[in-house]
Amino acid sequence: MLLERLCNACGLAGQEDEIRALLREELAAHVDQIWTDAIGNLIMRKGNGPTKIMLDAHMDEVGFLVGEITDQGFLKLKKVGGLDDRVLPGRAVWITSKRIHGVIGAKAFHLTGGDERGKVLPFSEMVVDLGCTSKAEVEALGVELGDPVYFATAAERWGEGILKAKAIDDRVGCYIAAEILKQPVPESITLLVSFSVQEEVGLRGAKVSAYNLQPHVGIALESTVAADVASVGSLDTVTNMGEGPAITLYDSAGIPNQKVQQGLAQVGEQHGIKHQFRRVVGGGNDAGAIALQGGGAPVCAVSIPTRYFHTNAALCHLDDVQAAIDLVSAYITGLAKGEISL
Amino acid sequence: MTLSLTDRIAELATTWGPYGREAGVAALLSEWLTPLNVTLKQDALGSLLATRPGKPGGKKVLVLAHMDTVGAVVLNVTEKGLLQVAPVGELAVHNAIGQTVLFGSGALGILQHEPVEDVKELDWKKAFVDLGASTKEAALQQVKLGDIGVIDAPVYERSEGLLTGPHLDNRAACALMLHVAELLDDSPNEVTFAFTAQGKVNSRGAAPATWHAQPDLAIVLGLTNSSDIPRGAKTEVKLGAGPALRLKDGGWVIRAELADDVRAKAENLGVPLQSEVLAGVQSEAGAVASATQGVPTVMLTLPARYRGTATETVALADLEATAKLLLQLAADVTVS
Numbered sequence: 001m002l003l004e005r006l007c008n009a010c011g012l013a014g015q016e017d018e019i020r021a022l023l024r025e026e027l028a029a030h031v032d033q034i035w036t037d038a039i040g041n042l043i044m045r046k047g048n049g050p051t052k053i054m055l056d057a058h059m060d061e062v063g064f065l066v067g068e069i070t071d072q073g074f075l076k077l078k079k080v081g082g083l084d085d086r087v088l089p090g091r092a093v094w095i096t097s098k099r100i101h102g103v104i105g106a107k108a109f110h111l112t113g114g115d116e117r118g119k120v121l122p123f124s125e126m127v128v129d130l131g132c133t134s135k136a137e138v139e140a141l142g143v144e145l146g147d148p149v150y151f152a153t154a155a156e157r158w159g160e161g162i163l164k165a166k167a168i169d170d171r172v173g174c175y176i177a178a179e180i181l182k183q184p185v186p187e188s189i190t191l192l193v194s195f196s197v198q199e200e201v202g203l204r205g206a207k208v209s210a211y212n213l214q215p216h217v218g219i220a221l222e223s224t225v226a227a228d229v230a231s232v233g234s235l236d237t238v239t240n241m242g243e244g245p246a247i248t249l250y251d252s253a254g255i256p257n258q259k260v261q262q263g264l265a266q267v268g269e270q271h272g273i274k275h276q277f278r279r280v281v282g283g284g285n286d287a288g289a290i291a292l293q294g295g296g297a298p299v300c301a302v303s304i305p306t307r308y309f310h311t312n313a314a315l316c317h318l319d320d321v322q323a324a325i326d327l328v329s330a331y332i333t334g335l336a337k338g339e340i341s342l
Numbered sequence: 343m344t345l346s347l348t349d350r351i352a353e354l355a356t357t358w359g360p361y362g363r364e365a366g367v368a369a370l371l372s373e374w375l376t377p378l379n380v381t382l383k384q385d386a387l388g389s390l391l392a393t394r395p396g397k398p399g400g401k402k403v404l405v406l407a408h409m410d411t412v413g414a415v416v417l418n419v420t421e422k423g424l425l426q427v428a429p430v431g432e433l434a435v436h437n438a439i440g441q442t443v444l445f446g447s448g449a450l451g452i453l454q455h456e457p458v459e460d461v462k463e464l465d466w467k468k469a470f471v472d473l474g475a476s477t478k479e480a481a482l483q484q485v486k487l488g489d490i491g492v493i494d495a496p497v498y499e500r501s502e503g504l505l506t507g508p509h510l511d512n513r514a515a516c517a518l519m520l521h522v523a524e525l526l527d528d529s530p531n532e533v534t535f536a537f538t539a540q541g542k543v544n545s546r547g548a549a550p551a552t553w554h555a556q557p558d559l560a561i562v563l564g565l566t567n568s569s570d571i572p573r574g575a576k577t578e579v580k581l582g583a584g585p586a587l588r589l590k591d592g593g594w595v596i597r598a599e600l601a602d603d604v605r606a607k608a609e610n611l612g613v614p615l616q617s618e619v620l621a622g623v624q625s626e627a628g629a630v631a632s633a634t635q636g637v638p639t640v641m642l643t644l645p646a647r648y649r650g651t652a653t654e655t656v657a658l659a660d661l662e663a664t665a666k667l668l669l670q671l672a673a674d675v676t677v678s
Contacts, residue, residue, distance in 0.1 A: 235417075235418045235426050249417065250488070252430075254546065255361055255362030255540060257362075257387075258363065261488070277488060279418055279487065280417065280428070281417070281429070281430050291386075291387065291546070292546055292550060294550070295385055296389075297386050298386050
């Protein structure tokens with residue numbers, strides 16, 4: 001399915017070409033206009049009505065850049081986006097869009113002792129091993145400073161409903177927006193979708209697209225933490241996988257517009273679409289940036305509960321994804337029919 | 343009948359309106375602004391802009407202060423009907439414990455904390471709000487997830503012209519702005535009074551409000567911690583010694599010629615003026631100064647004690663002095 005292809009594609013902040021190409025190819029026949037703005041956001045327009053709705057999903061994923069090639073032929077990395085050192089050693093990685101194979105190496109468990117054992121290796125001591133023995137050998141592979149480094153993994157479907165993949169944050173948002181673009185748009189609506197760049201490094205792309213598009217209402221489609229995992233108390237799970245898309249209550253990048261927030265919940269109730277609220281005040285996404293551009297806009301985020309996000313093996317439930325498509329579509333229809341007010 | 347400045351502050355400070363939920367405060371301010379010669383507008387973030395027309399050749403002045411207060415958001419309800427809450431912004435847990443809190447729904451609760459051996463153990467994770475509901479269902483009839491509780495306490499006048507109560511930050515500045523809007527009668531300049539939303543959370547309302555006003559000069563109003571209490575601010579700002587002219591904070595620095603201009607005007611008027619230089623602290627001044635095409639910005643602050651508590655304290659004399667200076671700054675814009 002498209003979502004799997006999107007997750008398998010690679011695109012760090014500033015290197016979103018593969019995602020842009022995939023979305024363009026997939027959606028060209030379904031939309032009225034496509035363009036790429038100055039910072040690289042892929043914008044699609046469908047419909048031409050007086051009410052401008054902006055949907056945002058960011059194309060970039062977390063990963064690394066090659067920061068140094070050592071004389072021994074190892075790569076030192078720089079992080080691009082938030083990554084937890086605990087989950088890195090032992091991961092297979094791809095260097096560049098050519099997908100050159102490597103692994104984040106660390107010395108064997110057998111050689112650790114005393115204070116080292118059971119501790120997380122500092123990031124500054126982690127290296128990527130390409131199987132090379134010299135800098136010259138690495139350079140011969142075509143690896144250069146500044147090349148992007150990705151988790152090397154392929155999406156998998158587990159059972160009926162679970163998707164395991166890297167980059168669910170935020171290819172799942174791209175997928176939801178893509179599916180909505182394939183549906184007809186009500187006459188009174190101009191649907192503007194920003195497949196945005198550089199979210200993971202400071203919500204940068206969405207600032208530009210929101211400033212250019214000046215929407216009447218914005219919805220950021222996201223992936224957010226689901227901490228309904230072992231050792232977390234029921235009041236601290238933030239969201240629960242399988243219980244529907246999460247409407248943001250608050251986050252550190254912005255306060256959702258109350259009318260949009262309540263409008264989303266209202267269509268959920270009205271159409272029996274499963275949804276939940278995101279129960280934490282930390283974290284932030286493009287919604288916060290979109291709200292503040294120009295004279296400001298009413299905005300809220302709808303997020304897919306995702307376990308182990310920002311790792312090589314994140315999990316989400318496809319029922320939540322479908323419910324998000326249904327919820328946002330119903331919101332757009334509700335706005336067009338005047339059942340939802342702004 | 344015009345309310346006194348004190349009554350205005352008291353009414354504003356006891357009106358529920360935390361970040362992102364400023365509609366009630368905006369409505370109260372609109373009611374008071376409507377009789378004046380102003381055009382009212384509300385932007386997408388909920389900021390209220392009242393624009394008083396100028397004369398041909400006049401400049402555009404923006405006077406801006408945020409109208410939201412801090413509060414704690416309801417994130418979960420336990421089976422026993424207690425609310426798990428978290429602050430957005432800078433509400434300290436030790437200032438909230440034991441206080442009555444008011445929600446947007448009108449529900450009242452008590453903010454309490456698990457018993458601790460040592461005050462260092464105080465943590466929002468261990469705090470909760472007791473609505474007097476014994477089940478989750480009963481609690482959810484009073485509040486919904488995402489509702490916000492704010493400290494509910496009276497505002498009262500004390501000796502030596504001091505005013506004490508919750509949320510004087512920034513409702514005292516809002517009342518001051520309203521007071522100036524009423525007094526301003528013959529300025530050649532178009533003056534927009536912006537009561538901004540979400541000022542307590544990274545000053546989010548300031549830039550969009552500035553975008554709407556497109557000013558030649560902005561004057562930001564706020565409160566500042568005074569230095570005249572044990573372990574007070576590391577400045578020389580004292581309560582009752584006049585407004586402080588902010589020269590620098592963690593997000594902004596004043597243009598030197600603007601500082602000179604404000605000081606000269608204060609001296610001519612006989613208005614006492616203090617100065618402050620802050621490190622780290624961010625304010626709306628930074629957001630305003632870099633909005634639209636860049637705006638020459640002045641920030642005046644009211645010295646305050648005990649900010650963030652139920653007993654924030656300001657001096658009425660400082661408000662009166664600030665009003666006098668503001669009237670002059672709005673009428674006579676020398677910045678180019």
